[in-house]
Amino acid sequence: MSARLIGYAGLTHLGLCSAVGAATKGHNVVGYSEDRELVARIEAGRLPVVEPGLDAAFAANRARLSFSSDPRMLADCEVVYVALDVPTDDAGGSDLASINASLSGIVPAIGPQATLVILSQVPPGFTRQVAFDADRLYYQVETLVFGRALERATLPERFIVGCADPAAPLPPAYRRFLESFGCPILPMRYESAELAKIAINCFLVASVSTTNTLAELCERISADWSEIAPALRLDARIGPSAYITPGLGIAGGNLERDLATVMRLGDREGTATGVIAAYVENSRHMKDWAYQVLKRVVLDTVKRPRLGVLGLAYKQDTHSTRNSAAIGLIGRLRDVEIRVHDPVVPGTAAPGATAVDAAEAVADGADAVVLMTPWAAYRALDPAALAKRMRGRVVIDPYRLLDAEKVAASGLALYSIGRPPILPGRD
Numbered sequence: 001m002s003a004r005l006i007g008y009a010g011l012t013h014l015g016l017c018s019a020v021g022a023a024t025k026g027h028n029v030v031g032y033s034e035d036r037e038l039v040a041r042i043e044a045g046r047l048p049v050v051e052p053g054l055d056a057a058f059a060a061n062r063a064r065l066s067f068s069s070d071p072r073m074l075a076d077c078e079v080v081y082v083a084l085d086v087p088t089d090d091a092g093g094s095d096l097a098s099i100n101a102s103l104s105g106i107v108p109a110i111g112p113q114a115t116l117v118i119l120s121q122v123p124p125g126f127t128r129q130v131a132f133d134a135d136r137l138y139y140q141v142e143t144l145v146f147g148r149a150l151e152r153a154t155l156p157e158r159f160i161v162g163c164a165d166p167a168a169p170l171p172p173a174y175r176r177f178l179e180s181f182g183c184p185i186l187p188m189r190y191e192s193a194e195l196a197k198i199a200i201n202c203f204l205v206a207s208v209s210t211t212n213t214l215a216e217l218c219e220r221i222s223a224d225w226s227e228i229a230p231a232l233r234l235d236a237r238i239g240p241s242a243y244i245t246p247g248l249g250i251a252g253g254n255l256e257r258d259l260a261t262v263m264r265l266g267d268r269e270g271t272a273t274g275v276i277a278a279y280v281e282n283s284r285h286m287k288d289w290a291y292q293v294l295k296r297v298v299l300d301t302v303k304r305p306r307l308g309v310l311g312l313a314y315k316q317d318t319h320s321t322r323n324s325a326a327i328g329l330i331g332r333l334r335d336v337e338i339r340v341h342d343p344v345v346p347g348t349a350a351p352g353a354t355a356v357d358a359a360e361a362v363a364d365g366a367d368a369v370v371l372m373t374p375w376a377a378y379r380a381l382d383p384a385a386l387a388k389r390m391r392g393r394v395v396i397d398p399y400r401l402l403d404a405e406k407v408a409a410s411g412l413a414l415y416s417i418g419r420p421p422i423l424p425g426r427d
Helices: 013-024 036-043 054-060 097-106 149-154 172-179 190-221 225-233 254-269 274-287 289-299 325-332 359-363 376-380 383-389 404-409
Strands: 005-009 028-032 065-068 079-082 115-118 137-140 159-163 185-189 306-310 337-341 368-371 394-396 413-415
Touching (some): 005 013, 013 054, 013 149, 036 065, 079 097, 115 172, 137 190, 190 225, 289 368
Parallel strands (some): 005 079, 079 115, 115 137, 306 337, 368 394
């Protein structure tokens, strides 16, 4: 297989990780952004996103990667991806202005035989309306997962490709590029592919919401979700990879956007979407879990409370704070002195809070410590050391990062999702 010249328009999370992933397969890659400062930063090796393995893969494949703010650099590419991150608004809607602007900028620049692929997530019906030769226009479902973006870019389980005519063969250069990843290729009409992405996210939400609903019930009836989860894993109808780990609702923005899209489509077409609305409400309820516990055991009982928050990213292994439960919690607190720590997110993401360099330092004088992001490094925290620094005795650990026995031995009260509280002096 000869190396192909592949272009990516958009150099933030989706585009940059996809570009580096293509380079790891031996392809020569051109990355384009109209943001000259961003291009210069990437050229200098200072990547704008945090992902496991990304910096090393970028360095190892640097010779095959070039970047420019000039769209004419895409002229020799056989395949050009539109790979911008799509911002969402508070109502879960997609802001497509950046994609439309990018298409206007790059379409005149790409070659007459090149294949144009929209990789950014768009609502059903978008791709068919793009003013471009339908024989060379495709929509490809992106596989981005924050914290696993490079892994997903290099080891996709399948490619879902939206086409004007699914029965027609893919352009040879595009097909050979996809085949270099060694996974199934599933052509289908544009609208099917656009909705397939949403369908995948809806099933993820079903697992998240069902798990959180039952895990919260465990806290009230002396059940323990950690005892139930292995039984579910052994059920072939659920499977070993099903999402059955409790958490603070749906985060990150994309899943909620898709739920909002389904509800809007349902309203427009007159179909029932009540179950989707229930998922949204369940997510809102779980995002409030830490605040409700904190209110019950600290805020309602302590004057001028002090709080330590561990983690600001919406999940581990990413710098993103989009839809972060931690940021939401901090935003709700008034007249509370807050110290925060995150391995990669700067403290400026939490206005009004004081950032500390060491995770243990959030406990200094704190009435409660709350672990809001399940970073692996937080598992190594010593509960006894935290207890010595704290003024109060409360640890809120939704994700069960800390060793419960060590927390109890330190005289701390531990609150987690999916099991009853572990209180000092209680067996």
